[in-house]
Structures are given as structure tokens and as C-alpha cells.
Amino acid sequence: EAKKAERENARRRRMEMRQLYLKGDERALPKRDKGPVRKFARDYVDSRWSVAEFFLPLLMVVLLLTAMPSVTIKVFATLVMYLVVLISMLDGIWMGRQIKKASAMKYPNESVKGITMYAWMRSTQIRRLRTPAPQVKRGTKLV
Secondary structure, three states: OHHHHHHHHHHHHHHHHHHHHHHOOHHHOOHHHOOHHHHHHHHHHHOOOOHHHHHHHHHHHHHHHOOOOOHHHHHHHHHHHHHHHHHHHHHHHHHHHHHHHHHHHHOOOOOOOOHHHHHHHHHOOOHHHOOOOOOOOOOOOOO
16 A cells, blocks of 8 residues: 555656646756756747758658659659758757857856757757747747
8 A cells, every 4th residue: 555655656746747847847857958058048949930840840741742753743852851951950050159159148157068959959849849848939039
């Protein structure tokens, strides 16, 4: 009976921590997401539109188009995919530079190491599926 109660308490604690994590509570975040610079990067990414967030849905469309019998459609779909990858990478580099610059001004004593890749990886996720969940609306001015 005691083991059963302990398992139930552990399950309840895990569920509470997961809810806190999804809301972006600093206590429940893993080490890679903790800190004011990471929060700023998440908010920066969530406050803007990004080409990278459309990459996965576009990839599904390209996959369907490459199954078509027309070689022209296949080539066009593949070129569009490569173009989106290139634009996504350039946007990620630009976004990373902006985040580093703004973070260094806003949090001068915090490390910005790895923030570009962190922000770019978040920007590649579909907004609804990002964890922790976005805390700011699109168009919010952070800088």
C-alpha cells in the first residue's frame, strides 16, 4: 500500500513538473533552457515569423510532389526545398547575430555561448509544438 502511494505521489510530481516545464517555469526547465539569455532567445524567436518554422510542413509537400510522375515537378519541388533550406540558414545566422548583440547589451555578465544554435533550433519547430510553450505573441517588441 505504501509503495502504491509513493508511486502515485511520484507520478503526480512528474505531472506537475511537466506542466511547469510546458509553461516555461525556470524551476522545471532542463539545464539547456535555463537562464535569462535562453529565455530572451526563446522570446525573441517566438515574437517573430521565421522561414524555418515552415520547413517541416514544406518538406511534406515536397515529398508528395516528388512522388508525381512529372520530372519538371520533381525538379521544381527539390529546388524549392533547397532554397528554403538556404533561406532558413541565412535567417538563422542573422537572427543569431541579433540575439547575441541584444543579449550582450541586456545581460552583460551572462554567457551567450551556443545561443545562435539554440535559437535556430527553436525557430525550426512549428510554433504550436515548441516546448516550453511560447510566452510572447508574434510582433512583440523585445529589443
